Amino acid sequence: MSDTLTYVYALAHGVDPGEVEGLTGVGGGAVRLLSTDGVAAIVSDVDRAEFQERALEERLEDLEWLTATARAHHHVVDTLGHDHLVAPLALATVYFDDERVRAVLAENRDAFSAVLDQLAGRAEWGLKIYARKGGGGGDAGEAAKPRSGAEYLRARRKALRESETSLDDAREAAMEVDAAVTELAAATRSHRLQDAQLSGQSDPMVLNHAYLLPVERVDELRALVASFADHPKVRVEVTGPWVPYSFAQAAQGAS
């Protein structure tokens, strides 16, 4: 048994082996190209002990390791995605050896080609929408000091009700934005809402979506998002272009 595993970053079309030369991946491994006819896999060797099931599960809970691995993965995919059609894979997609990767490539060649074709000429954009705090109503309640406990509770209940309403309003507005962007997009995918502790924003997130957009429609996206800039209920944040992380999916489950 070898002491390395084969880490797969992405599937790609039309990359020359020379183009990955000098590129460094997870754990400092040299990036290589495994080709079958048509579809290639971008890979590097990783330490078997580090990526074995048990170890990996623990590592994923280690923020420092997770950060380093995610950045290394992103570096490889993003560098090659600059000039090439790539279908990036999930973090820590590993196989026992190169032969296993070649076998999987050969087995699913048609499905993978279809995935890559679907991504051609398109890029991923992210939209994060936050509820504006107070929803435009202001926090006038803070000004008047309650004169009794009952009055305090009344005010408190009113504030809670209002914040619920403004969250609902924000969600509704977010759906409007989403509907408009979806019209431009070839595909949409929703990600989990980021906790305020992770987003670093005090405003609650109400939408976190990825959109696969034909690259020539980017100006339309830009104009559309700008039109929501002064929305009283929500704040819209755009990220991208990303390599199509959220859209490297086969229509019918490949193994």
Add this chain to the structure above:
Amino acid sequence: MTGPGSGELEPRATSLFGDEEVALVDLLDRLLAGGVVLAGDVTISLAGVDLVRISLRALIVSIAPVERPGTLAARAERAELESGRG
């Protein structure tokens, strides 16, 4: 791709074609989201990775070293002395 680096979205743009840092949380949204092309030989559930929990733990870990070695033990000893024989 047409004209990367032009327009208003690009300064925010963090990834493809840019040297700017990608927000880790946005990257992990993508890298940990299930349903990708290949399953891999080592099967683990990325969907179960809870970033809030991890980051809270990371916070706790990063705070812990501030407590100098021995301090806790010394404090416990002191408390014991005070409650036991005080």
